[in-house]
Amino acid sequence: MKLVGEKGVRRILMTVAFSAISALLLITLFIINEGLPFIFRYGLKDFLLSSDWNPAAGKFGIFPMITASLWVTFGAMITGAPLGVAVAIFLSEYAPRPMMKVVKPTIELLAAIPSVVYGFIGVMVLAPFIRSYFGGPGLSLLAGSIILGIMILPTVISISIDSIMAVPRSYREGSLALGATTWQTIHMITIKASKSGIIASIILGLGRAVGETMAVIMVAGNSVNIPHSALDSVRTLTANIALEMSYATGMHRQALFATGVVLFVGIIILNSIASVALRKRTSKR
Amino acid sequence: MSTKFNIHNFNFYFNGSPVLKDLNLDVTSNEILGVIGPAGSGKTTFLRSLNRMNELEAGIRTEGEILMDGQNIYDPEVDVAGLRKRVGMVFAMPVPLPMSIYENVVYGPRLSGISSKSRLDELVEKSLKEAFIWDEVRDRLKLSGLRLSGGQQQRLCLARVLAMKPEVILLDEPCSGLDPISTAKIEDALTVLKKEYTIILVTNNTKQAARVADKTAFFLMGEMIEVGLTRQIFTAPAKKETHDYITGRFG
Numbered sequence: 001m002k003l004v005g006e007k008g009v010r011r012i013l014m015t016v017a018f019s020a021i022s023a024l025l026l027i028t029l030f031i032i033n034e035g036l037p038f039i040f041r042y043g044l045k046d047f048l049l050s051s052d053w054n055p056a057a058g059k060f061g062i063f064p065m066i067t068a069s070l071w072v073t074f075g076a077m078i079t080g081a082p083l084g085v086a087v088a089i090f091l092s093e094y095a096p097r098p099m100m101k102v103v104k105p106t107i108e109l110l111a112a113i114p115s116v117v118y119g120f121i122g123v124m125v126l127a128p129f130i131r132s133y134f135g136g137p138g139l140s141l142l143a144g145s146i147i148l149g150i151m152i153l154p155t156v157i158s159i160s161i162d163s164i165m166a167v168p169r170s171y172r173e174g175s176l177a178l179g180a181t182t183w184q185t186i187h188m189i190t191i192k193a194s195k196s197g198i199i200a201s202i203i204l205g206l207g208r209a210v211g212e213t214m215a216v217i218m219v220a221g222n223s224v225n226i227p228h229s230a231l232d233s234v235r236t237l238t239a240n241i242a243l244e245m246s247y248a249t250g251m252h253r254q255a256l257f258a259t260g261v262v263l264f265v266g267i268i269i270l271n272s273i274a275s276v277a278l279r280k281r282t283s284k285r
Numbered sequence: 286m287s288t289k290f291n292i293h294n295f296n297f298y299f300n301g302s303p304v305l306k307d308l309n310l311d312v313t314s315n316e317i318l319g320v321i322g323p324a325g326s327g328k329t330t331f332l333r334s335l336n337r338m339n340e341l342e343a344g345i346r347t348e349g350e351i352l353m354d355g356q357n358i359y360d361p362e363v364d365v366a367g368l369r370k371r372v373g374m375v376f377a378m379p380v381p382l383p384m385s386i387y388e389n390v391v392y393g394p395r396l397s398g399i400s401s402k403s404r405l406d407e408l409v410e411k412s413l414k415e416a417f418i419w420d421e422v423r424d425r426l427k428l429s430g431l432r433l434s435g436g437q438q439q440r441l442c443l444a445r446v447l448a449m450k451p452e453v454i455l456l457d458e459p460c461s462g463l464d465p466i467s468t469a470k471i472e473d474a475l476t477v478l479k480k481e482y483t484i485i486l487v488t489n490n491t492k493q494a495a496r497v498a499d500k501t502a503f504f505l506m507g508e509m510i511e512v513g514l515t516r517q518i519f520t521a522p523a524k525k526e527t528h529d530y531i532t533g534r535f536g
Contacts, residue, residue: 096343170380174442177338178393178449179370188392193383 031264035257047258053224053240055248060255062262064226068141068234069210069263071227072220075145076152076209081202083149084156088198091157092164093186104161111154119218122147127219136231137221144220144234148212152205159204163197164190200277207270211263213238237263289314289453289483290335295349297330297339304330306507308349317475317484319498319515321491323530326504328487329377332455335485336372337365353453370397373446377458379439381430386413386422389430389441393449408448415478416444417470436467443474453483461489472497491531495519503527 004012039047042060050061087107091100122143131138167190175185191198213236221233222243235243241256241263248256290312297305305327312318320328333339334351337358350357358368370393381389390409391399399405409426413419418440422433430441439459446454456475460468475484475497488494494501495515502512503526511524522528 168380170376170378171382173338173341173376174380174382175392176341176366177336177369177374177376178396178445179366180392180396181366184366184396189382 028264031257031260034254035259035261038251038254038258039261042255042258047255048262051226055244055252055255058251060251060258062237062240062255062259064224065235065237065240065259066262067226068220069236069238069266071141072144072148072216072234072236073206073209075141075230076148077202077206079146079149080152080205080209081156084153084201084205085160085198087153088157088160088164088201089186089191092161093182093190100161104158107157108154110150115151115212115215116218118147118151119215122215122219130231134231136229137233139219139221139233140231141220141227141234142230144216144236145230147215147219148209151212151215152209155205155208156201159201160194160198163194163201166197167193196277196280200274203270203274203277207267207274210270211238211267213242217242287314288312289353291352291355293350293352295334295351296347297327297334298346298348299330299342300344301346304507305334308509310502310509310512312483312485313500314483315479315481316499317479317486317497319494319501320485320487320504321489321494321501321530322504324489325506327507328504329457331504332374332457332485332487335453335455336369336374338369338374340365366396370449371451372453372455373449373451374455375439375442375446375457375459377461379435379442379459379462381433381438381441381445383431384429385427386430386433386441387426390445390448393445397449412444412448413441415447415474416440417474418444436463436470439463439467440470440474443471447478451482453485454478456484456486456488458487458489460493468493491519503530505530 047060047062048066049063050059051063052059052061053064091103095103123139126143126146127138127140129138130136130140130143134142171189171193172185175189176182180188216236217239220236220239222235222239223233224235224240225232227234237259241259244252245256288311290310292308292310292312295305295308296303308331320331322328330339334347335353335358339345339347347359350359352358353368353372356363373393382392384392387409390412391405394405394408399408410419410423413422418437421437422428422441430438433441439462443454443459460471463471472493475486478484479499486494486498498515500512501515501518503510503518503522503524505526510526511518511522513523518527519531522531
């Protein structure tokens with residue numbers, strides 16, 4: 001007894017598939033629709049480059065938040081990328097295969113830890129540590145960078161390992177047979193051949209860092225100012241939206257949507273660069 | 286004629302099972318030693334034992350010794366990278382490194398610390414000439430090595446080995462994927478090169494061994510059945526297995 005015919009199945013699956021795509025489309029349209037008119041009315045330059053954020057007085061300059069987001073992301077790259085790439089090189093080139101087979105999935109599990117947990121550890125351990133050893137309030141740009149640096153590790157490590165493993169074995173053998181040591185082979189051949197994949201892994205990690213909200217709100221301090229040192233308290237774009245959305249109305253509400261548009265554009269740019277880099281990697285083989 | 290390698294009671298195990306059994310063989314300098322035998326006979330393992338490339342696998346164990354100019358290359362003190370600079374290798378699948386023709390050739394010399402541009406240029410020209418490929422690539426040394434044809438890639442791989450000025454060249458079925466013309470060019474190169482180098486050529490093509498090798502060794506199931514002057518091996522082999530193999534009765 002057929003409940004749904006072949007055509008019926010096809011139609012149902014198509015509807016489901018399109019609803020996912022249309023959700024994406026609707027969200028995009030919605031934030032653009034809410035945010036863009038504000039940007040035009042307020043002026044793109046004033047919005048992006050003014051440092052005056054005072055919603056009660058009708059001032060909506062998000063430059064401090066942009067700076068904060070950029071710095072925190074940059075800090076995450078400085079802490080997370082070298083560590084992640086080093087781990088990837090160690091696991092794929094030096095560690096015995098069985099060890100990698102255990103460690104790689106474990107690292108990927110790091111991505112499954114809720115960001116609020118990272119934030120909690122940051123508040124309880126990292127912030128007091130920074131406060132007592134470096135000074136400042138503790139909840140700071142530095143704390144945000146370190147927490148985000150750890151959070152991007154699974155992305156950086158996992159994708160870097162995949163692209164290092166994709167380097168043909170014959171390249172390594174050729175290099176070793178010419179009298180290169182393991183390390184010479186790694187930095188002259190393996191890393192060069194997997195460079196675009198490693199860069200893509202870092203950029204994807206950065207995309208994650210830019211968009212991260214909860215952990216950053218918890219550890220970065222959230223005061224609206226342009227940071228002068230790594231120990232200053234900062235508020236990122238994501239934090240700005242999350243902190244003020246519950247009571248924002250009118251212009252203020254639209255300004256937050258416009259902040260969303262800025263974030264959205266930034267992350268799309270990062271992801272496009274990453275996917276171009278990844279495509280370059282696959283087409284080379 | 287001096288002896289390059291003395292191999293004494295050499296055994297090679299992979300995951301506990303023997304791949305090479307009790308190998309005893311002397312390799313003479315400035316000769317081409319052809320190594321023939323059916324698939325799985327241990328030819329390639331033998332070759333990769335001479336520059337310790339076999340160590341890239343996990344789960345291997347060796348017994349006995351291989352002396353090169355009197356020194357055991359399996360001595361723990363031996364610098365493996367240094368050994369591989371002295372014993373160059375050309376693989377069955379020609380794979381240039383993912384860089385230009387020029388860079389492929391100077392890769393080895395650079396590792397040995399040669400950095401003068403004129404010195405490197407000179408080496409590139411000399412090595413490519415010795416590998417019979419100079420005339421085909423002289424105008425496009427900046428081209429990626431991967432863009433060459435299969436036969437050219439294999440000669441480039443030979444050139445990059447020559448550029449290191451090794452003492453020994455190991456060739457693992459270097460012509461298995463090549464057309465007859467490219468094969469002839471490689472063989473021509475080898476006959477000239479043996480004046481300066483000791484060459485060990487593993488080949489599945491018995492006729493190739495007959496054409497270029499001074500001596501030929503026959504391997505079967507991890508054992509060396511016999512070794513002797515090529516002419517003698519191909520006309521009057523001492524062992525029945527050798528006779529069966531070269532007349533195509535099995536393998």
